[in-house]
Amino acid sequence: MDARYDVIVVGGGHAGAEAAAASARAGVRTVLITPDLSRIGQMSCNPAIGGIAKGVVAREVDALGGVMGRATDASRIQFRMLNRSKGPAVWGPRAQCDRNLYPVAVRCVLDELESLDLFQEMVSDLVLEGGRVTGVRTRGGITFYGTAVVVTAGTFLRGRIYMGQEAGAGAGRAGEAPSIALAEGLESLGLEMARFKTGTPPRIDGRSVDFSRVERQDGDDQVIRFAAYTEEIIPAQRPCWVTWASDGLKKVVSDNLEKSALHGGEISGRGPRYCPSIEDKVVRFPNAPRHQVFLEPEGLHTTELYVNGLSTSLPADVQRDFLQTVPGLENVVMTKAGYAIEYDYFPPHQLRHSLELKEISGLFFAGQINGTTGYEEAAGQGVIAGINAALKAKGEDPLILRRDQAYIGVLIDDLVTRGVDEPYRLFTSRAEFRLLLRQDNAIRRLGLLARDVGLLTEKQALVLKDRLDQENKLTAWFHDTKLAPNDVDPLLVEAGSGPISGPVRAVELLRRPRVQAADLLSAGRSDSDIGNPQEGLRAGVLRAVEVELKYEGYVGRERERAARLEEQSKLLLDHDLPYLEFETLSYEAREKLARIRPETFAQAARVPGVSPADLQNLLLEVRRTRAREGRSL
């Protein structure tokens, strides 16, 4: 039963689901092949989407017509806007999801796509013809032919699970088989591979928790949606709980350290510094008096709780012992033990910004296999790999997001340019233009781009247009409307700001600290010519305009800096520059550049190990090379 498609997506995790959706949206025949169709969009670890920076990525994925935002809204059982005490530019939406509902929601969204087929099988090999990929073979011997292949095998490639000191058992995730043939097949193509590790905490039975000894944490009342184009039905909401582990736990962990797979030397791969195991925390911060532990519901219809903060690879009995030192968990019943997993990834300098491999035409990688960690990071790459695979099949230029356009752009550029030496996770600090990359303006940043490459349905495109129109109109209102002292003095004083002596433009008042856009709008209502511009506004419009206007000066500065950088990045570096012969560059720089082969000068500037002097020399070398070839710079 051989079959022919334009794009083949291998793997149905967060990267795979988005890649398949993006490709199918763009109108090319797409198939997603994964060993278990009921687990598409499965959450391997914590059933939560978003957070600081990551939440913005989830909104970017949504703005690009992706699956994640809708699936999150349809399965969320608690929502909180993180960093709310800070400025809106760094707000991070985060949702706790129902572990079972999420994949169902993903599947629902995928089922809407006509040009997408699903097929349940393990892919065991790629089919290649003269340096380009032409299809995949499954374990059962079926060949799928395609113009482009997107591999998103997550933590499955030669995955090994560790708990305590038992020799690691092969697995892609608890209870699922690892992907060994595919890993070997990819390795035989001459691709560079390395190992990373990550871990997950134990789960417990909520009925055994003494809730009088832990702190309840409810979600936000206000409904803020991830999905901008479609309103999903949001399930009932649930609380989370907070408690603090202290000396008792520290003692159990340190007494048993040598039994840990992570610390006993069983695992050689590097783990994320940002999401350390409890073993790591105890060893690295011996003086911290206590560690925060969140108890998070796994779903609406289960009493199981996820113990956030206690990821571990200690033996199960030690896990139970240390859990029982935590206030509220004295009599806890553990339902699943935590474990660590070690897996293959492909150092991402082997990729182009389109996520296509430099050396193998038509082959794209997305997600954890590129050295990242996190659902959102995987999803963001999935969209880009999926759309670019489709564009490749159509013979069109790839879609590449810039660093000042999206966190996804930052993520991919970091991967490709800098490489990774530990599992890569996004932070706002990775972006040099974080004021531009906000959760409230994802639509404005990416909506039109998405529409133009065919990532939006007609209906979504209409919603987009309406939303942008509303924002523009509202922005104009703030710029054009003068408000009279009578109308606004009370609210200004309320905000701790001084009254005004004559009419002042609304935008100027908005820039005052603590003055709210909504209040100014209501105050301006008496202005009969304009009517009430707030009526019928879509959710998020007011917020987006408010943030943009309030911080216009700063945002403008960021934009200027971005433009300058863009200018610099225009100097293109040829793919075949003989870096190793550039004697004026340090040896390290020559090697790094030869390895990464940056596409622009700006990218070269971000390669670690390339000094300023090297850059200067690079410029001169390129000039010389070009002068010799009679070209201008």
Add this chain to the structure above:
Amino acid sequence: MDVDTIAAISTGPGVGAIAMVRVSGPEAGEVLLQLAPALDEIPAPRMARVIDVCEPDDGEVIDRAVATYYRKPESYTGEDVVELTCHGGVMAPRLVLSACLAAGARQAEAGEFTKRAYLRGKLDLIQAEAVSDLIDARSRAFHRAALRHMERGLSARITGLRESLVHLESLLVHHIDFPEEDEPPVALNVIAEEAKRVVQELDALLATAPEGELLREGALTVFAGRPNAGKSSVFNALLGEERAIVTEEPGTTRDALEETVQLSGFPFRLVDTAGLRESEGRVEQLGIEVALRYLKGADIVLFCIPAPEETSEEDRSFLEKITAPVVLLETKVDLTDGPERDTTELGGLAGAIRVSASSGQGLDQIRQLLPELAYSGLVGSLGDQPILTRQRHIRALKIARSEVELFRSSLKDGLPAEIASTHLRPAETALEEVLGVITVDDVLDVVFREFCVGK
């Protein structure tokens, strides 16, 4: 990739016993072998060898020289370097250089050796500039300031400031990116305090700028006063040579004369001008106009009134127009035993000195007072702390200062941390540009344009 080999005469023109021709680049050793057929291999690094320099084509001996070979990267430029110390004068260095060129080297461009040193990371941009300053230095004080830069005094300071900014950024990052960590984030007011410290450090550096800049050019010190007051005589006495014509005829000096001198090690541009009076003579009048123009731009004015003569109305009205600090010189004190002049009517003077060009009385007082007036901040502390002497540095540090101050005040005003933080990167960038860490092409061009060939 071909980096070529360059050569130039590195010692100044003019007659001297010896001169030096420098060759730098991958072929430097080869060039040496061609010039010195007696050598059968490139000499050991850093060992001086006496050679007969021969014309590469016909083997004719041009000069006898000392050749020293430096192997990369342990050389000034970071490349292979050969230094040929030959006989001085007009002919020998030129012949040696043209022999180097005949052996395949290319004539170096202005500043090219130092530029190569910078590009190979042997020097940072400030050090590269300091090299040119050391060569140009005309005063002990400026030389010392340049030497401090050469020794990375300023670079270390700016690097330290940049690190402080990076540290500030990391505190903010912790604040923004880890809201739920166990460790509470660093309080914003602690961050603001730290920023304040950086601003203060930048202020301290910037405070050296006005005098630092004077150090480069010399403080403009203008003689003024009625004709025949003895201006040119004191001017000559300070210079130690008969630079200006002196006669008993009033109106001797016409055009302004400018000379650079060091007084107690500090540089001054002394200007002798035409005596100030209402005059019909066209040439004299033009001279007076020139004098007035100098007075406008002066850092210090030395106003001369002969001790035996009364203060005149004209003196007073000229003095009123002068904005720079004025030192009254009572000249020709050898001609009178009269008491000191009552100077209250002359307005606020920066000092009054009784001098005699004939006896030399008062000259030491001038030499002492002028540095104290023009360089009050540097006298005594020179050499302890780096001094800003260049517009390029001053401009960048001012940008950095204003950005860090904005950062601090935004935090204080309760603006969100991520908004405040937009001021940090521009500040860092400004500092990085001074060091040449990120090199804007134009900056480099400007920097290296200042060099003359051979450095």
